[in-house]
Amino acid sequence: MSDEDVEGNDLDQNVSHRLDRVPNTATERTVEGRPSREEIVDWWQERFGIPPETFEGHTFWEKGAGKIWAYAGNLDSPIEAESLGMSVLRTRQEHWKPTTEAAQRWGEEATRNVIVLDRERARRFVAGEDQEIEWDGDWGYLIVAHEFAGGRAPLGVGLYLHGELRSQIPKGRRREI
Secondary structure, eight states: OOGGGSGGGOTTSOOTTEEEEOOSSGGGOOSTTOOOHHHHHHHHHHHHOOOGGGGTTOEEEEETTTEEEEESSOOOSOEEOSOOSEEEEEOSSSSOEEOHHHHHHHGGGOOSSEEEEOHHHHHHHHTTOOEEOOOOSOSEEEEEEEEETTEEEEEEEEEEETTEEEEOOOGGGOOOO
8 A cells, every 4th residue: 555545644643444553663653652563562571571582473553542453474554454463452541451362362471460360260250250369469450361281371361459350351252161
Protein backbone atom coordinates (compact mmCIF):
# COMPACT_ATOMS: atom_id res chain seq x y z
CA MET A 1 0.00 0.00 0.00
CA SER A 2 1.46 3.37 -0.97
CA ASP A 3 1.17 6.56 1.06
CA GLU A 4 -1.31 7.86 -1.52
CA ASP A 5 -3.58 4.90 -0.82
CA VAL A 6 -3.74 5.72 2.88
CA GLU A 7 -6.79 7.75 3.80
CA GLY A 8 -5.72 11.42 3.98
CA ASN A 9 -2.01 10.56 4.27
CA ASP A 10 -2.45 10.29 8.05
CA LEU A 11 0.59 8.11 8.75
CA ASP A 12 1.53 10.32 11.70
CA GLN A 13 -1.76 9.52 13.51
CA ASN A 14 -3.49 6.56 15.09
CA VAL A 15 -6.32 5.30 12.93
CA SER A 16 -8.87 2.96 14.50
CA HIS A 17 -9.28 0.72 11.45
CA ARG A 18 -5.62 0.45 10.45
CA LEU A 19 -2.63 -1.49 11.76
CA ASP A 20 0.65 0.45 11.78
CA ARG A 21 3.98 -1.20 12.47
CA VAL A 22 5.57 0.22 15.61
CA PRO A 23 8.97 1.88 15.17
CA ASN A 24 12.06 -0.05 16.23
CA THR A 25 13.19 2.66 18.68
CA ALA A 26 11.70 5.72 20.36
CA THR A 27 13.86 8.00 18.20
CA GLU A 28 12.08 6.63 15.10
CA ARG A 29 8.62 7.40 16.57
CA THR A 30 6.33 9.53 14.37
CA VAL A 31 3.08 9.05 16.31
CA GLU A 32 3.05 10.57 19.78
CA GLY A 33 2.53 7.93 22.46
CA ARG A 34 3.12 4.95 20.18
CA PRO A 35 5.47 2.47 21.86
CA SER A 36 8.55 1.24 20.05
CA ARG A 37 9.51 -2.37 19.51
CA GLU A 38 12.41 -1.82 21.89
CA GLU A 39 10.06 -0.53 24.62
CA ILE A 40 7.65 -3.45 24.12
CA VAL A 41 10.38 -6.09 24.30
CA ASP A 42 12.01 -4.33 27.29
CA TRP A 43 8.64 -4.24 29.10
CA TRP A 44 8.13 -8.01 28.70
CA GLN A 45 11.66 -8.58 29.99
CA GLU A 46 11.44 -6.15 32.92
CA ARG A 47 7.94 -7.13 34.03
CA PHE A 48 8.01 -10.89 33.44
CA GLY A 49 11.65 -11.84 32.76
CA ILE A 50 10.81 -13.01 29.24
CA PRO A 51 14.05 -12.91 27.22
CA PRO A 52 14.16 -10.52 24.24
CA GLU A 53 15.07 -13.34 21.84
CA THR A 54 11.60 -14.78 22.46
CA PHE A 55 10.27 -12.08 20.15
CA GLU A 56 12.74 -12.56 17.31
CA GLY A 57 10.86 -13.06 14.07
CA HIS A 58 7.85 -11.10 15.33
CA THR A 59 6.83 -7.62 14.26
CA PHE A 60 4.63 -5.42 16.47
CA TRP A 61 1.72 -3.36 15.23
CA GLU A 62 -0.57 -0.77 16.79
CA LYS A 63 -4.24 -0.48 15.91
CA GLY A 64 -6.07 2.55 17.20
CA ALA A 65 -4.65 3.91 20.42
CA GLY A 66 -2.55 1.35 22.26
CA LYS A 67 -3.81 -2.00 21.01
CA ILE A 68 -0.60 -3.86 20.20
CA TRP A 69 -0.52 -6.94 17.95
CA ALA A 70 2.33 -9.37 17.29
CA TYR A 71 2.79 -10.95 13.88
CA ALA A 72 5.24 -13.77 13.19
CA GLY A 73 6.55 -12.26 10.00
CA ASN A 74 7.27 -9.03 8.22
CA LEU A 75 4.86 -6.97 6.09
CA ASP A 76 4.81 -3.47 4.69
CA SER A 77 3.04 -0.93 6.88
CA PRO A 78 0.28 0.26 7.17
CA ILE A 79 -2.32 -2.48 6.74
CA GLU A 80 -6.07 -1.97 6.52
CA ALA A 81 -7.28 -5.03 8.45
CA GLU A 82 -9.31 -6.05 11.48
CA SER A 83 -6.43 -8.01 12.96
CA LEU A 84 -2.94 -9.28 12.26
CA GLY A 85 -1.40 -12.13 14.20
CA MET A 86 -2.36 -11.95 17.85
CA SER A 87 -3.38 -9.15 20.20
CA VAL A 88 -0.68 -8.98 22.89
CA LEU A 89 -0.76 -5.74 24.87
CA ARG A 90 -2.71 -2.59 25.76
CA THR A 91 -0.35 0.35 26.20
CA ARG A 92 -2.16 3.68 26.30
CA GLN A 93 -3.13 3.52 29.94
CA GLU A 94 -1.30 4.06 33.23
CA HIS A 95 -0.14 0.44 33.41
CA TRP A 96 0.46 -1.69 30.34
CA LYS A 97 -1.77 -4.76 30.27
CA PRO A 98 -0.84 -8.04 28.59
CA THR A 99 -3.57 -10.06 26.91
CA THR A 100 -4.63 -13.56 27.83
CA GLU A 101 -3.34 -14.77 24.46
CA ALA A 102 0.12 -13.31 25.09
CA ALA A 103 0.28 -14.76 28.61
CA GLN A 104 -0.65 -18.18 27.28
CA ARG A 105 1.75 -17.93 24.33
CA TRP A 106 4.85 -16.61 26.12
CA GLY A 107 4.07 -17.19 29.81
CA GLU A 108 6.15 -20.37 30.00
CA GLU A 109 9.22 -18.16 29.41
CA ALA A 110 8.37 -15.87 32.34
CA THR A 111 10.68 -15.92 35.36
CA ARG A 112 9.02 -13.24 37.51
CA ASN A 113 5.58 -11.90 38.35
CA VAL A 114 4.11 -15.34 37.80
CA ILE A 115 1.70 -16.66 40.39
CA VAL A 116 1.16 -20.42 40.39
CA LEU A 117 -2.25 -21.52 41.65
CA ASP A 118 -3.30 -24.87 43.04
CA ARG A 119 -6.03 -26.82 41.28
CA GLU A 120 -9.01 -25.26 43.09
CA ARG A 121 -7.72 -21.69 42.79
CA ALA A 122 -6.87 -22.27 39.12
CA ARG A 123 -10.39 -23.57 38.50
CA ARG A 124 -11.87 -20.45 40.10
CA PHE A 125 -9.51 -18.17 38.16
CA VAL A 126 -10.45 -19.70 34.78
CA ALA A 127 -14.14 -19.29 35.71
CA GLY A 128 -13.49 -15.55 36.11
CA GLU A 129 -13.70 -15.40 39.90
CA ASP A 130 -11.74 -12.90 41.95
CA GLN A 131 -10.17 -14.36 45.08
CA GLU A 132 -8.26 -13.32 48.16
CA ILE A 133 -4.74 -14.68 48.05
CA GLU A 134 -1.38 -14.03 49.68
CA TRP A 135 1.34 -12.96 47.24
CA ASP A 136 4.69 -11.49 48.25
CA GLY A 137 5.60 -10.28 44.76
CA ASP A 138 4.78 -7.13 42.82
CA TRP A 139 1.29 -5.76 42.61
CA GLY A 140 -0.25 -5.23 39.21
CA TYR A 141 -0.69 -7.52 36.25
CA LEU A 142 0.64 -11.05 36.74
CA ILE A 143 0.84 -14.15 34.63
CA VAL A 144 -1.31 -16.75 36.33
CA ALA A 145 -0.27 -20.38 35.94
CA HIS A 146 -1.00 -23.87 37.22
CA GLU A 147 1.35 -26.84 37.64
CA PHE A 148 0.15 -29.44 35.18
CA ALA A 149 1.71 -32.69 33.92
CA GLY A 150 5.11 -31.81 35.37
CA GLY A 151 5.23 -28.31 33.93
CA ARG A 152 3.83 -24.86 34.43
CA ALA A 153 0.85 -24.04 32.21
CA PRO A 154 0.03 -20.32 31.86
CA LEU A 155 -3.71 -19.73 32.24
CA GLY A 156 -3.91 -15.99 31.60
CA VAL A 157 -3.54 -12.60 33.23
CA GLY A 158 -4.54 -11.61 36.73
CA LEU A 159 -4.52 -8.23 38.42
CA TYR A 160 -3.18 -8.40 41.98
CA LEU A 161 -4.14 -5.55 44.32
CA HIS A 162 -4.57 -5.35 48.09
CA GLY A 163 -4.50 -9.11 48.71
CA GLU A 164 -6.92 -9.92 45.90
CA LEU A 165 -6.22 -11.67 42.59
CA ARG A 166 -8.69 -10.42 40.01
CA SER A 167 -9.21 -12.69 37.04
CA GLN A 168 -8.73 -10.93 33.71
CA ILE A 169 -9.96 -13.90 31.68
CA PRO A 170 -12.30 -12.43 29.02
CA LYS A 171 -15.96 -13.32 29.60
CA GLY A 172 -16.18 -15.32 26.39
CA ARG A 173 -13.20 -17.48 27.38
CA ARG A 174 -14.20 -18.25 30.96
CA ARG A 175 -14.87 -21.91 31.72
CA GLU A 176 -16.41 -23.88 34.56
CA ILE A 177 -14.12 -26.88 34.99
